[in-house]
Amino acid sequence: NAGVTQTPKFQVLKTGQSMTLQCAQDMNHNSMYWYRQDPGMGLRLIYYSASEGTTDKGEVPNGYNVSRLNKREFSLRLESAAPSQTSVYFCASSRPVGGTYNEQFFGPGTRLTVL
Amino acid sequence: GQQVMQIPQYQHVQEGEDFTTYCNSSTTLSNIQWYKQRPGGHPVFLIQLVKSGEVKKQKRLTFQFGEAKKNSSLHITATQTTDVGTYFCAGAIYNFNKFYFGSGTKLNVKP
Numbered sequence: 514n515a516g517v518t519q520t521p522k523f524q525v526l527k528t529g530q531s532m533t534l535q536c537a538q539d540m541n542h543n544s545m546y547w548y549r550q551d552p553g554m555g556l557r558l559i560y561y562s563a564s565e566g567t568t569d570k571g572e573v574p575n576g577y578n579v580s581r582l583n584k585r586e587f588s589l590r591l592e593s594a595a596p597s598q599t600s601v602y603f604c605a606s607s608r609p610v611g612g613t614y615n616e617q618f619f620g621p622g623t624r625l626t627v628l
Numbered sequence: 629g630q631q632v633m634q635i636p637q638y639q640h641v642q643e644g645e646d647f648t649t650y651c652n653s654s655t656t657l658s659n660i661q662w663y664k665q666r667p668g669g670h671p672v673f674l675i676q677l678v679k680s681g682e683v684k685k686q687k688r689l690t691f692q693f694g695e696a697k698k699n700s701s702l703h704i705t706a707t708q709t710t711d712v713g714t715y716f717c718a719g720a721i722y723n724f725n726k727f728y729f730g731s732g733t734k735l736n737v738k739p
Contacts, residue, residue, distance in 0.1 A: 544725055548729075553637070553731060554731060555634070555716055555729040555730055555731040555732050556671065556716065556718075556729040557729070558726065558727065558728070558729075561725070561726060563725055569726070571726070572728070603670060603671070605671075607725070615659075615661075615676065615720075615725055616661070616673040616676065617661070617663075617671075617673060617718075617727070618673070619670040619671050619672070620670065621669075621670055622670055
């Protein structure tokens, strides 16, 4: 039982390059999230998926796209990376929608630098 | 703009002193969660509060949710060096499943 896994752990991109951050969970959770964490800013929600087949924008969706490939996997894509997207990216998942108990389990994070 | 405000940004205490961090929202929250993040780590869930005026305790940690469901606090009694880290609140507005995180309070405990 690995919980939430993210790949890669570290990545350096040049401005304009594209990449996909991968996230998978093995807890049979319906809901999955992508956050970015910048110094002094806390975590900001980029996109979330309440259930398989649905995605919704969070606070800071511009410059990102997501795919909920199946119940386990939720990927985040940067089509044309910019220095402002340098950040630590966390994926999270939570227990089934409909319950009031929505503890979020976080992955270890991806540290992305855009030059 | 930021939906959930958290203060203070930093707190340095001597081991054994108490610590409190506060979260405020201009909008009524559905529920609020608290997380702890150790340096270099990922956020780890501590607790969730749902009811107006709710108070929950976990050993030396006391969590409160305001009567109007617009504010919350985390109080640690007699801090220990193992309490070092950043504490975040995360409030859900309208939707139990979509959370806005506060900017966090970084706690440093001197032995």
